[in-house]
Amino acid sequence: MKHVEFELNKEFRDRFQQALDARDSEFIRSTLEEVNPADITALLYEFNGEESKYVLDILPIEVRSKIINDLDSDTRKNFLTNYSAAEITEVVNQLDSDDAADILNELPIKTSEEIIAGLDPDLKSQVIDLLRYDENVAGGLMAKELIKARADWNVVQCVEEIRKQAENVSKFYTVYVVDDADRLLGKVSLQKLILTDPRTTVKEILDDDVVSVETYLEDREVAEIMSKYDLESVPVVNVHGQLVGRITIDDVVDVITEQAEEDRQLMSGITEDVEEDDSVWRNTRARLPWLLIGILGGLISARFMGFFEREIAQITAIAFFVPLIQATGGNVGIQTSSLVVQSLVNPGFVDEGLWKRLLKVFSVALLNGFFLGLIVFGVNWLVFGNNPLNLVVSLALFFVVVFASFIGTITPIVLNRFGFNPALASGPFITTTNDLLGLGVYFLTIHLLL
Amino acid sequence: MKHVEFELNKEFRDRFQQALDARDSEFIRSTLEEVNPADITALLYEFNGEESKYVLDILPIEVRSKIINDLDSDTRKNFLTNYSAAEITEVVNQLDSDDAADILNELPIKTSEEIIAGLDPDLKSQVIDLLRYDENVAGGLMAKELIKARADWNVVQCVEEIRKQAENVSKFYTVYVVDDADRLLGKVSLQKLILTDPRTTVKEILDDDVVSVETYLEDREVAEIMSKYDLESVPVVNVHGQLVGRITIDDVVDVITEQAEEDRQLMSGITEDVEEDDSVWRNTRARLPWLLIGILGGLISARFMGFFEREIAQITAIAFFVPLIQATGGNVGIQTSSLVVQSLVNPGFVDEGLWKRLLKVFSVALLNGFFLGLIVFGVNWLVFGNNPLNLVVSLALFFVVVFASFIGTITPIVLNRFGFNPALASGPFITTTNDLLGLGVYFLTIHLLL
Numbered sequence: 001m002k003h004v005e006f007e008l009n010k011e012f013r014d015r016f017q018q019a020l021d022a023r024d025s026e027f028i029r030s031t032l033e034e035v036n037p038a039d040i041t042a043l044l045y046e047f048n049g050e051e052s053k054y055v056l057d058i059l060p061i062e063v064r065s066k067i068i069n070d071l072d073s074d075t076r077k078n079f080l081t082n083y084s085a086a087e088i089t090e091v092v093n094q095l096d097s098d099d100a101a102d103i104l105n106e107l108p109i110k111t112s113e114e115i116i117a118g119l120d121p122d123l124k125s126q127v128i129d130l131l132r133y134d135e136n137v138a139g140g141l142m143a144k145e146l147i148k149a150r151a152d153w154n155v156v157q158c159v160e161e162i163r164k165q166a167e168n169v170s171k172f173y174t175v176y177v178v179d180d181a182d183r184l185l186g187k188v189s190l191q192k193l194i195l196t197d198p199r200t201t202v203k204e205i206l207d208d209d210v211v212s213v214e215t216y217l218e219d220r221e222v223a224e225i226m227s228k229y230d231l232e233s234v235p236v237v238n239v240h241g242q243l244v245g246r247i248t249i250d251d252v253v254d255v256i257t258e259q260a261e262e263d264r265q266l267m268s269g270i271t272e273d274v275e276e277d278d279s280v281w282r283n284t285r286a287r288l289p290w291l292l293i294g295i296l297g298g299l300i301s302a303r304f305m306g307f308f309e310r311e312i313a314q315i316t317a318i319a320f321f322v323p324l325i326q327a328t329g330g331n332v333g334i335q336t337s338s339l340v341v342q343s344l345v346n347p348g349f350v351d352e353g354l355w356k357r358l359l360k361v362f363s364v365a366l367l368n369g370f371f372l373g374l375i376v377f378g379v380n381w382l383v384f385g386n387n388p389l390n391l392v393v394s395l396a397l398f399f400v401v402v403f404a405s406f407i408g409t410i411t412p413i414v415l416n417r418f419g420f421n422p423a424l425a426s427g428p429f430i431t432t433t434n435d436l437l438g439l440g441v442y443f444l445t446i447h448l449l450l
Numbered sequence: 451m452k453h454v455e456f457e458l459n460k461e462f463r464d465r466f467q468q469a470l471d472a473r474d475s476e477f478i479r480s481t482l483e484e485v486n487p488a489d490i491t492a493l494l495y496e497f498n499g500e501e502s503k504y505v506l507d508i509l510p511i512e513v514r515s516k517i518i519n520d521l522d523s524d525t526r527k528n529f530l531t532n533y534s535a536a537e538i539t540e541v542v543n544q545l546d547s548d549d550a551a552d553i554l555n556e557l558p559i560k561t562s563e564e565i566i567a568g569l570d571p572d573l574k575s576q577v578i579d580l581l582r583y584d585e586n587v588a589g590g591l592m593a594k595e596l597i598k599a600r601a602d603w604n605v606v607q608c609v610e611e612i613r614k615q616a617e618n619v620s621k622f623y624t625v626y627v628v629d630d631a632d633r634l635l636g637k638v639s640l641q642k643l644i645l646t647d648p649r650t651t652v653k654e655i656l657d658d659d660v661v662s663v664e665t666y667l668e669d670r671e672v673a674e675i676m677s678k679y680d681l682e683s684v685p686v687v688n689v690h691g692q693l694v695g696r697i698t699i700d701d702v703v704d705v706i707t708e709q710a711e712e713d714r715q716l717m718s719g720i721t722e723d724v725e726e727d728d729s730v731w732r733n734t735r736a737r738l739p740w741l742l743i744g745i746l747g748g749l750i751s752a753r754f755m756g757f758f759e760r761e762i763a764q765i766t767a768i769a770f771f772v773p774l775i776q777a778t779g780g781n782v783g784i785q786t787s788s789l790v791v792q793s794l795v796n797p798g799f800v801d802e803g804l805w806k807r808l809l810k811v812f813s814v815a816l817l818n819g820f821f822l823g824l825i826v827f828g829v830n831w832l833v834f835g836n837n838p839l840n841l842v843v844s845l846a847l848f849f850v851v852v853f854a855s856f857i858g859t860i861t862p863i864v865l866n867r868f869g870f871n872p873a874l875a876s877g878p879f880i881t882t883t884n885d886l887l888g889l890g891v892y893f894l895t896i897h898l899l900l
Contacts, residue, residue, distance in 0.1 A: 324748025
């Protein structure tokens with residue numbers, strides 16, 4: 001067995017860079033000959049676009065296509081600007097229909113039309129079919145390549161057909177069985193085909209309990225179904241129940257990863273799908289909306305504190321504890337909403353119901369509020385001595401913890417019910433709300449007790 | 451084809467609950483007979499532990515085992531307290547070795563010993579072997595069930611062996627080829643076995659470019675390798691290169707999901723792996739540490755503002771803008787660090803290097819700071835008229851945006867370099883730091899300009 005983990009040590013990189021600078025194609029070719037394309041991709045992340053293209057042009061077209069296909073969408077979009085339409089056509093011709101459609105979707109419409117015109121006839125019709133679907137539905141995830149069989153065939157005929165079709169299908173573990181109108185009847189695993197007597201008909205070994213998805217199903221739902229039923233691939237049918245493609249688990253892993261990334265962005269107050277290496281202007285624009293909401297909250301806070309100008313002028317220390325109150329409200333709100341979001345995604349075996357859930361949140365808040373209030377009271381007592389403000393601050397802190405927990409629980413539940421992504425609730429939204437709430441509670445306590 | 455999507459409408463749930471209350475086992479059995487176990491699992495989330503056990507006891511043991519295996523770890527742990535060791539043994543005997551080991555790991559040591567003693571001999575020795583491994587390494591993820599073949603066999607012998615071994619292996623797509631010391635030589639896909647002449651030897655169709663992982667490799671790394679090389683299963687070898695198990699993609703999907711959850715918890719300031727339905731005390735404890743750090747930050751803020759008591763007493767409005775400054779610093783810090791964390795996970799094709807990255811962050815910060823400062827200046831000018839404090843607030847805001855961006859960039863990079871999870875930097879850590887930083891910048895500006 002060959003050693004497959006490819007070491008990207010500094011020495012090697014330097015040597016490789018030298019060869020690149022010298023345009024030593026012989027060295028590059030022989031070095032990379034035995035290397036897994038996925039490792040070459042990692043290596044290319046070290047070089048600039050022009051150098052990477054030079055390396056790829058040396059490699060065989062299958063390897064080159066695999067590497068270009070492996071790049072993430074944004075990187076590839078930039079990188080392919082170095083390529084002519086004819087060069088891209090050559091690459092796309094090597095790919096499965098779903099990967100080909102993904103790349104074509106990223107290119108300017110003019111370039112992609114030019115490339116489609118140059119594709120092999122089979123791939124061309126498959127790709128044209130796939131481009132009709134939105135990227136975020138099953139139709140946009142699926143590949144057209146699959147192995148179809150008829151129920152009245154026997155195993156020998158089935159294997160014959162696999163031999164014919166397998167040329168175009170790189171990896172498969174299942175044969176789908178359709179009727180003469182192409183409607184999905186069931187599936188037969190390769191495992192079963194191998195172990196069955198060759199004269200058996202497909203009908204006899206057919207598994208008709210097959211989970212399929214319709215073309216318009218959202219990618220998130222496809223991911224949920226595949227992980228719920230532990231499927232490594234799922235057939236896609238159109239509204240007439242006809243088999244039109246299949247989705248494999250590796251595409252769904254990408255969906256899951258992107259989804260987690262999207263949630264993280266929502267939690268961090270970034271509005272568009274932006275990456276650090278996007279342009280300065282795009283980065284700025286993606287951040288401004290939530291920052292403005294934060295600013296608005298800050299200005300309302302300022303106006304609100306203005307109402308208590310007299311109190312603050314008399315006892316300046318009142319102002320000192322505003323950061324403490326607000327920071328705690330924000331932290332509690334984010335913690336709570338984050339746990340609620342998590343339990344909305346994975347409901348427990350015994351769903352507790354809203355009231356029981358609120359009761360529990362309330363208990364946790366009482367405990368946390370009590371501890372924090374006590375600690376702050378103790379510290380303030382040591383610093384300021386016996387001052388009536390100590391009690392006010394600690395009491396206000398206690399109430400802020402309780403209210404912030406409540407808002408942190410309610411917000412994601414409400415967002416979820418109205419069809420928004422509840423992760424939105426764990427971001428600047430909850431922080432801004434709780435900043436204002438905390439300020440209100442604090443000054444109300446001051447008003448009542450001081 | 452049977453309709454597989456099982457509708458959980460209210461009417462059905464009510465009818466089912468009635469049958470449950472009446473302990474109408476005949477209705478339950480006949481209703482669930484044709485239903486996919488994964489759908490029954492979803493249904494059970496509606497009922498309490500005792501009712502769920504009643505339903506499961508009616509179902510055939512294979513279905514019951516599949517459902518119990520599908521439950522998430524915490525739910526299962528609670529649920530299995532309703533079961534005797536003998537009942538659990540019956541369930542575990544139906545499972546693959548990796549799933550069996552997972553369940554045994556969750557049980558009290560006394561119960562699990564009792565169960566192991568009652569397992570079928572083959573499963574027993576496999577499970578005992580698996581229990582040696584930590585849950586978070588390849589050895590803890592792998593299953594022992596796999597199909598092994600020898601290189602000098604021909605395809606017919608290979609299929610014969612598959613027939614023998616397949617009894618214990620539920621799903622497989624690959625046959626692993628080993629030498630007489632059980633060392634991994636390569637693999638043959640079922641696809642290839644089907645399409646090859648039966649007299650061919652395994653050696654001739656063997657793919658020796660096989661990616662394997664060692665037992666001690668961390669689960670995160672296994673997930674990375676499988677998604678990098680697009681593998682649906684990966685063989686696991688021990689330090690001697692001997693084949694000891696295989697990991698399938700569905701287990702890795704779970705690892706990816708858990709990892710995203712862990713990152714989210716870190717970002718929300720929750721220290722332990724806690725779920726909403728854990729006990730009140732555990733929930734409280736998981737939140738306290740970060741809340742205390744926030745409180746500490748708040749107390750330091752209070753102390754710091756104390757130094758400016760005279761200024762605040764003179765111009766109370768100084769205090770009004772503290773929330774604005776701090777909220778913006780916090781939001782900018784989280785946005786920046788979140789993007790940096792993202793790009794640490796998925797590096798771009800051309801890694802920009804620290805200085806170029808900082809330069810860009812700096813440009814975005816300048817732009818955002820400029821816009822926000824201008825807006826706040828405008829609003830304040832409308833509200834307070836021409837006041838020197840307006841300029842101070844806007845200037846301080848500008849600098850806070852710039853500094854917070856800097857800290858948001860540096861913190862995750864430093865954490866990452868020292869081997870911590872950089873997602874830690876997007877949580878209360880950065881908020882607390884930036885609250886203090888913001889306050890410092892604000893009062894320094896006041897000190898210099900007012």
